[in-house]
Amino acid sequence: MAPTRDHYDVIVIGSGPGGATLAHRLAGTGKSILMLERGDYLPRSRSNWDSKAVFVDAAYQAKETWYDRDGSAFHPGLHYFVGGNSKVYGAALFRLRERDFGELRHKDGISPAWPLGYDAFEPYYTQAEALYHVHGRRGEDPTEPWSSAPYVYPPVKHEPRIQNLSEGLQREGLHPFHLPLGIKLDQNPDGSATIYSPCIRCDAFDGFPCAINAKADAQVICVDPTRAAHPNFRLLTNAYVTHLESDAAGRSVSRVHVIRDNQIEQYSADIVVVACGALSSALLLLRSLSDAHPKGLANGSDQVGRNYMRHNMSILMALLKEPNDTVFQKTLAFSDYYFGSDDWEYPLGLIQMCAKSHGEQVRGETLPGYLSWLPEIPFEKMAEHSIDFWLQSEDLPRAENRIRYDGDRVVLDIREGNEEAAKRLRAKLRGLLTPLGAWPHLIERRLYLGKDIPIGGTAHQAGTCRFGTDPASSVLDLDCKAHELDNLYVTDASFFPSIGAVNPTLTIIANALRVADHIKERLAA
Secondary structure (H helix, E strand, O other): OOOOOOEEEEEEEOOOHHHHHHHHHHHOOOOOEEEEOOOEOOOOOHHHHOHHHHHHOOOOOOOOOEEEOOOOEEOOOOOOEOOHHHHOOOOEOOOOOHHHHOOEEEOOEEEOOOOOOHHHHHHHHHHHHHHOOEEOOOOOOOOOOOOOOOOOEOOOOOOHHHHHHHHHHHHOOOOOEEOOEEEOOOEOOOOOEOOOOOOOOOOOOOOOOOOOOOEOOHHHHHHHHHHHHOOOEEEEOOEEEEEEEEOOOOOOEEEEEEEEOOEEEEEEEEEEEEOOOHHHHHHHHHHOOOOOOOOOOOOOOOOOOEEEEOOEEEEEEEEEOOOOOOOOOOOEEEOOOOOOEOOEOOOOOEEEEOOOOOHHHHHHOOOOOOOOOOOOOOHHHHHHOEEEEEEEEOOOOOOOOEEEEEOOEEEEEOOOOOHHHHHHHHHHHHHHHOOOOEOOOOEEOHHHHOOOOOOOOOOOOEEEOOEOOOOOOOOEOOOOEEOOOOOEEEOOHHHOOOOOOOOOHHHHHHHHHHHHHHHHHHHHO
């Protein structure tokens, strides 16, 4: 159908990995596609690489106030830009483990099985890795699932200090591996960036916007190439979707209501795809009340917003006894404790490197007073000796953990769970520090997740609109179409029934490709 002023074949709400990847896949059909992004392009400037601006001043963080279950205010770690949260993500692009798709028992409960197995996603994981320039090496990670093809791009080579760390971990009987990274990097034999490489291997990759567009984020990989190649694709920025209107029967989305440039606009489409992120997508559906959907759009099951998950995360800094001159530190991970350990029968999680601490970040942290063992050295010198780790354990879905409205206030109503696994994983890392040449203490890096964001806040958000076969206990069907509407899909991490303990973005991308193929068939019918 040719577009009129306000009608399209497909409307995609959100330009993060779930929305951008789907639009990129569909654009080649020639069908008219409108993408609505509430933010604008992230400005490129020197401050993109300024650790004080990014982490201490929270220059790119959404200026919103939400509330926790006790009524305490906090600022969600959200970023409203073309590309979504991927503009500042660390680009660690893992496949969920094959066992993650089945039922897993934890001390605090069950991680439920997915209604589709790993084999349904595997071809799309392979395509997603190629599309997002994932650099890695098969066969190193002892928990990685089977794959139908090798990585297209070689692993990001360790710098000398991280290579020493890898060898030290191996001496301790562990199996470190090259972190799979989405990065536009061409390497010389020694790992340095070639003269034509977009990425220059700087120290401002993980958690920073990339001023030279060398991070494989959704804007760089999908939105911009689609705009350049396909005139049937249209992007509107600063376009906030207030609500979705359904027809009188409540069986399809008839209008998308938008505020742009302080003006109210309306658009319609044969198919509407919501991909705002697990939290914002749920909020949009909850705002979309009608007589046919009194609890919110697609919410006859009362499951929209529920079963919210995020990893139990710790971002930790250790201090080496010798200086750490590593520039690009995020190249290593180990998963030996992913499904358990010799002293714990339940899954613990994943340990990976993250960006190296900067002096301004250390200065901005509120260091606990009991750390009297810390050497009396300047913050910059402390950062020089730092080595930094990201730990994550699985969070379990629970119906009472949810995002909801209380009047006009957004409430993130969660209780912590599965905490012992996270504590044990942290203890495993602490026990490795002395043999690895570090002081036997770990320091929390709370600013890494964003200023004034609780540690269990909004990073790695998932759940809220899970998919399944039973409309009474799920929001979406196996194609990620709403059970209750004929033309509404959701393609961010909302659909996850469980989250595993690896970063979720590659699974979002793979699923977006999978759903796009389904929508292509529907559009061609």
